[in-house]
Amino acid sequence: MIAHTVYRTFTTTQRREFVRITGDVQAAVDESGIAEGMVLVSAMHITAGVWVNDDEPGILEDTLEWLDKLAPPSWQPPANAVAEALSPDPGDYRHHRGGEDNGDAHWKNLLVHHQVVLPVTAGRLDLGPWQAVFYCEFDGRRPKRLVIKVLGE
Amino acid sequence: MIAHTVYRTFTTTQRREFVRITGDVQAAVDESGIAEGMVLVSAMHITAGVWVNDDEPGILEDTLEWLDKLAPPSWQPPANAVAEALSPDPGDYRHHRGGEDNGDAHWKNLLVHHQVVLPVTAGRLDLGPWQAVFYCEFDGRRPKRLVIKVLGE
Amino acid sequence: MIAHTVYRTFTTTQRREFVRITGDVQAAVDESGIAEGMVLVSAMHITAGVWVNDDEPGILEDTLEWLDKLAPPSWQPPANAVAEALSPDPGDYRHHRGGEDNGDAHWKNLLVHHQVVLPVTAGRLDLGPWQAVFYCEFDGRRPKRLVIKVLGE
Numbered sequence: 001m002i003a004h005t006v007y008r009t010f011t012t013t014q015r016r017e018f019v020r021i022t023g024d025v026q027a028a029v030d031e032s033g034i035a036e037g038m039v040l041v042s043a044m045h046i047t048a049g050v051w052v053n054d055d056e057p058g059i060l061e062d063t064l065e066w067l068d069k070l071a072p073p074s075w076q077p078p079a080n081a082v083a084e085a086l087s088p089d090p091g092d093y094r095h096h097r098g099g100e101d102n103g104d105a106h107w108k109n110l111l112v113h114h115q116v117v118l119p120v121t122a123g124r125l126d127l128g129p130w131q132a133v134f135y136c137e138f139d140g141r142r143p144k145r146l147v148i149k150v151l152g153e
Numbered sequence: 154m155i156a157h158t159v160y161r162t163f164t165t166t167q168r169r170e171f172v173r174i175t176g177d178v179q180a181a182v183d184e185s186g187i188a189e190g191m192v193l194v195s196a197m198h199i200t201a202g203v204w205v206n207d208d209e210p211g212i213l214e215d216t217l218e219w220l221d222k223l224a225p226p227s228w229q230p231p232a233n234a235v236a237e238a239l240s241p242d243p244g245d246y247r248h249h250r251g252g253e254d255n256g257d258a259h260w261k262n263l264l265v266h267h268q269v270v271l272p273v274t275a276g277r278l279d280l281g282p283w284q285a286v287f288y289c290e291f292d293g294r295r296p297k298r299l300v301i302k303v304l305g306e
Numbered sequence: 307m308i309a310h311t312v313y314r315t316f317t318t319t320q321r322r323e324f325v326r327i328t329g330d331v332q333a334a335v336d337e338s339g340i341a342e343g344m345v346l347v348s349a350m351h352i353t354a355g356v357w358v359n360d361d362e363p364g365i366l367e368d369t370l371e372w373l374d375k376l377a378p379p380s381w382q383p384p385a386n387a388v389a390e391a392l393s394p395d396p397g398d399y400r401h402h403r404g405g406e407d408n409g410d411a412h413w414k415n416l417l418v419h420h421q422v423v424l425p426v427t428a429g430r431l432d433l434g435p436w437q438a439v440f441y442c443e444f445d446g447r448r449p450k451r452l453v454i455k456v457l458g459e
């Protein structure tokens with residue numbers, strides 16, 4: 001059994017941003033030398049996620065807008081009445097009592113999930129033709145870490 | 154270490170449909186011959202998911218209705234005012250500019266997640282008594298693929 | 307390859323409750339003796355989940371309140387008009403026809419997801435400094451099981 005671990009650090013220019021990392025994950029698989037196995041791609045933060053979806057700018061923009069309705073930031077006005085009703089009842093996140101302002105990013109982490117496991121077959125990520133891997137930043141503009149763990153033979 | 158890979162193709166009759174696949178996953182484990190390990194069950198599409206829940210028709214019907222509120226299709230009228238408010242602000246998905254009509258299925262993929270990892274103990278899927286595995290189709294009526302990857306010994 | 311399996315049973319005092327289990331997961335890794343690998347942490351129920359996030363009481367309270375809006379219980383009045391609109395259209399969950407009252411817990415299971423896979427590096431859970439592992443109970447006050455499966459070498 002071979003295990004290979006790679007860390008990547010992202011400092012996004014936007015507070016919320018999708019960063020395509022399919023190539024980074026395949027590179028980690030290549031370095032490991034495995035032909036068959038699994039690779040775990042996991043954000044090391046509680047305000048980020050990993051999503052496998054379409055590298056199409058429209059759906060990514062749609063999704064950031066939608067996540068701001070479901071998991072509304074309190075550092076900007078609610079997008080609409082539904083976003084307001086989904087906001088914390090005290091008006092602001094209880095989490096912000098300690099000086100934080102990223103409660104919405106914790107909820108986005110919950111919705112998107114912080115990790116995925118991908119199959120490796122014959123040395124390649126065994127993905128469908130439209131599946132791209134994204135690091136999903138929800139509280140960026142500072143260095144954030146991701147771990148890629150390859151396991152196989 | 155043993156790795157065993159099985160592909161399954163689904164062509165659902167409904168656009169959105171839950172297909173129980175617990176038996177397919179156990180069959181892949183049986184074929185692999187492993188006693189201990191993990192099995193990754195992963196949709197190879199960006200408009201499908203995998204969910205482990207109850208094979209009870211009521212909750213499955215409840216869930217499809219609910220997903221249409223949270224992730225509203227634009228090819229039918231919004232279910233209610235909340236579904237309308239959660240729809241993309243431009244009125245239609247930006248993703249549809251290229252001719253697609255399945256933006257909602259991408260969001261359902263995000264909510265449900267495209268994969269699960271299940272434990273294998275003594276040759277059996279190590280699930281609770283009510284846990285069934287479902288392939289979740291959100292843009293069906295055409296062949297869609299799923300990969301089952303067994304890893305263990 | 308080493309596989310090690312641990313079961314844990316939780317009987318929460320609240321119907322919905324987050325239980326920190328990072329220590330339990332690390333203990334299972336320690337017992338396995340592996341240095342490199344992955345650990346699967348998986349609720350064996352369809353009304354529970356596993357979340358990796360911040361062990362900060364404010365965000366956990368925010369999150370339980372928010373989940374009751376997105377996935378509204380029918381055994382208490384809806385939190386607000388949005389929660390009412392996201393409730394099942396028949397007024398109650400179809401799932402409740404058989405005498406159940408936990409439809410909301412199935413939806414919370416979907417949103418949170420029932421399992422996570424964590425990396426193990428040099429014998430330690432390879433988590434970021436703020437990442438804690440929580441068993442998320444959504445229909446508690448009775449014994450519920452979780453499986454921890456360690457795989458590695």
